[in-house]
Amino acid sequence: MRFEVLVLGNSSATPMYDRHPTSQVINFNEQLFMVDCGEGTQMQLYRYGIRSNKISHIFISHLHGDHYLGLIGLLSSMHLVGRKTDLHLYGPVGLDEILAVQFKYSDTQIRYNLIFHPTNPDQAEVLFESNSLKVSSFPLTHRIPCTGFRFDEAPRPRPLRIADAQRLKIPTAYYPLLKQGIDYTAPDGTIYQATDLTDPAPASRSYAFCSDTIRTPNYLPYVQDVDLMYHEATFLQELVSRAKETYHTTAQEAAEIAVETSAKKLLLGHYSARYKDLQPLLEEAQAIFPATELSQEGIWYLI
Amino acid sequence: MRFEVLVLGNSSATPMYDRHPTSQVINFNEQLFMVDCGEGTQMQLYRYGIRSNKISHIFISHLHGDHYLGLIGLLSSMHLVGRKTDLHLYGPVGLDEILAVQFKYSDTQIRYNLIFHPTNPDQAEVLFESNSLKVSSFPLTHRIPCTGFRFDEAPRPRPLRIADAQRLKIPTAYYPLLKQGIDYTAPDGTIYQATDLTDPAPASRSYAFCSDTIRTPNYLPYVQDVDLMYHEATFLQELVSRAKETYHTTAQEAAEIAVETSAKKLLLGHYSARYKDLQPLLEEAQAIFPATELSQEGIWYLI
Numbered sequence: 104m105r106f107e108v109l110v111l112g113n114s115s116a117t118p119m120y121d122r123h124p125t126s127q128v129i130n131f132n133e134q135l136f137m138v139d140c141g142e143g144t145q146m147q148l149y150r151y152g153i154r155s156n157k158i159s160h161i162f163i164s165h166l167h168g169d170h171y172l173g174l175i176g177l178l179s180s181m182h183l184v185g186r187k188t189d190l191h192l193y194g195p196v197g198l199d200e201i202l203a204v205q206f207k208y209s210d211t212q213i214r215y216n217l218i219f220h221p222t223n224p225d226q227a228e229v230l231f232e233s234n235s236l237k238v239s240s241f242p243l244t245h246r247i248p249c250t251g252f253r254f255d256e257a258p259r260p261r262p263l264r265i266a267d268a269q270r271l272k273i274p275t276a277y278y279p280l281l282k283q284g285i286d287y288t289a290p291d292g293t294i295y296q297a298t299d300l301t302d303p304a305p306a307s308r309s310y311a312f313c314s315d316t317i318r319t320p321n322y323l324p325y326v327q328d329v330d331l332m333y334h335e336a337t338f339l340q341e342l343v344s345r346a347k348e349t350y351h352t353t354a355q356e357a358a359e360i361a362v363e364t365s366a367k368k369l370l371l372g373h374y375s376a377r378y379k380d381l382q383p384l385l386e387e388a389q390a391i392f393p394a395t396e397l398s399q400e401g402i403w404y405l406i
Numbered sequence: 407m408r409f410e411v412l413v414l415g416n417s418s419a420t421p422m423y424d425r426h427p428t429s430q431v432i433n434f435n436e437q438l439f440m441v442d443c444g445e446g447t448q449m450q451l452y453r454y455g456i457r458s459n460k461i462s463h464i465f466i467s468h469l470h471g472d473h474y475l476g477l478i479g480l481l482s483s484m485h486l487v488g489r490k491t492d493l494h495l496y497g498p499v500g501l502d503e504i505l506a507v508q509f510k511y512s513d514t515q516i517r518y519n520l521i522f523h524p525t526n527p528d529q530a531e532v533l534f535e536s537n538s539l540k541v542s543s544f545p546l547t548h549r550i551p552c553t554g555f556r557f558d559e560a561p562r563p564r565p566l567r568i569a570d571a572q573r574l575k576i577p578t579a580y581y582p583l584l585k586q587g588i589d590y591t592a593p594d595g596t597i598y599q600a601t602d603l604t605d606p607a608p609a610s611r612s613y614a615f616c617s618d619t620i621r622t623p624n625y626l627p628y629v630q631d632v633d634l635m636y637h638e639a640t641f642l643q644e645l646v647s648r649a650k651e652t653y654h655t656t657a658q659e660a661a662e663i664a665v666e667t668s669a670k671k672l673l674l675g676h677y678s679a680r681y682k683d684l685q686p687l688l689e690e691a692q693a694i695f696p697a698t699e700l701s702q703e704g705i706w707y708l709i
Contacts, residue, residue, distance in 0.1 A: 142479045143446040166511040168482050176445045197511040208469040208500040
């Protein structure tokens with residue numbers, strides 16, 4: 104089952120060098136979720152061949168422009184191309200007011216349901232849950248209220264050994280139950296144990312999005328053990344005091360957080376405009392956490 | 407003296423094919439003015455090497471997103487890169503409220519003076535006037551209040567025949583007066599006529615920006631005799647009824663307006679996303695007004 108993240112923007116607030124402000128698309132089994140929506144996101148979606156109408160949920164971390172200014176244009180274009188399906192929008196209180204005033208002056212009545220869910224910047228919350236996926240928010244510490252987001256795949260089915268099940272003449276209707284670990288009792292009373300007929304389930308996958316935040320231990324409990332962590336790395340460690348002043352993180356700090364939370368892989372982003380060459384950020388992080396990559400726009404990363 | 411317009415965006419509301427929403431920069435003798443500021447304008451400025459801090463005045467035609475959504479990001483970036491000089495912003499009532507709510511939630515106190523001047527959608531007005539340039543707004547007819555803008559160069563100086571002035575021993579301090587057409591009286595009472603010592607002034611140049619509008623005779627008095635007219639041409643004439651419904655113009659109508667107002671040259675733009683190939687729009691307009699060009703992003707057009 105596909106579980107990947109496409110980075111549409113990896114720049115911090117002043118976009119340069121054809122880097123764009125923050126936005127990502129998460130594809131979970133062909134359902135698309137967006138995280139943040141900086142200016143120009145709709146053009147980035149077009150560039151990378153993503154149909155906006157496949158996006159069902161949008162999560163906005165905070166109300167600095169480089170994380171949401173593309174939202175109103177994207178919502179308007181969804182309207183213009185005839186979207187009919189509901190769109191769920193999660194973000195800080197105030198985002199609704201920002202949208203409302205712009206829809207008012209442009210005299211726009213969008214033709215699909217836009218359902219706004221305010222996020223809580225003070226405590227973790229489950230925002231979305233289906234049979235196969237859960238999305239939660241958790242507090243980050245930035246200059247204004249800000250949350251990160253965590254995507255957790257539900258426990259995955261146990262792969263069935265079909266040849267064995269067929270040989271034992273177990274009705275196919277029971278296969279899904281066996282995959283869930285439920286034993287099968289035959290009409291003659293024989294019990295066939297699910298663990299004997301299935302292999303162990305592959306581990307459930309998880310993704311954490313951490314941008315923007317100062318380094319603090321507060322959010323670490325919410326991002327433990329993820330398969331992929333996206334973490335902002337606005338500065339090099341030599342500018343750690345600048346990072347603290349602006350409530351951002353350095354590449355070294357991001358790597359240390361990945362170590363402390365036992366992440367399997369780390370993806371850096373939210374690069375300051377002062378860095379045209381990003382290699383030093385990568386090297387600084389890899390010295391501490393080797394499984395680090397620089398996020399690049401237009402690339403799908405496996406979770 | 408330089409007088410040119412750079413097209414940063416020539417797309418209508420749904421940006422596609424690497425076309426961007428409306429924005430233009432007018433360079434008048436190295437003073438930069440911006441007209442409209444669609445989403446992504448700050449990235450377009452960067453792409454074409456324009457320093458945003460050289461822009462002194464921004465004019466917004468109306469509050470549809472494809473004409474102003476890049477403004478808040480541009481204003482924020484000007485703040486982040488340390489702008490100190492005043493910025494004059496002209497646009498419809500409501501633009502100030504849209505900015506204020508976004509600055510409030512992002513907790514931004516910009517460090518330069520942003521001076522907002524509401525435009526009048528009901529009658530023409532002079533918005534800016536210097537010794538050498540005048541900028542006016544005039545009413546257009548769109549779904550929401552909308553104005554066009556006209557840039558008029560002041561009467562230009564008469565080129566001085568310097569060799570003649572030197573031969574007659576006219577003090578150099580009087581040269582600027584002669585260029586303005588003011589005669590010189592020598593200490594002995596001899597009058598030297600400015601017209602004898604100068605050539606006729608070159609014609610003053612003018613530019614009109616007309617987007618978005620339905621075809622109507624109402625604004626034609628305000629755009630007479632310009633050297634360059636930018637006019638929206640959202641549709642081909644075969645979709646004239648769609649143009650009327652959406653309060654837009656066809657390429658043929660734009661050309662007819664150029665004829666009726668005695669424009670010297672016509673530049674088309676605001677192309678619908680339905681046209682990947684723009685040649686038919688050009689051909690339709692040129693059949694009526696041969697001095698038509700398709701505006702292309704990144705090109706400076708002489709006025």
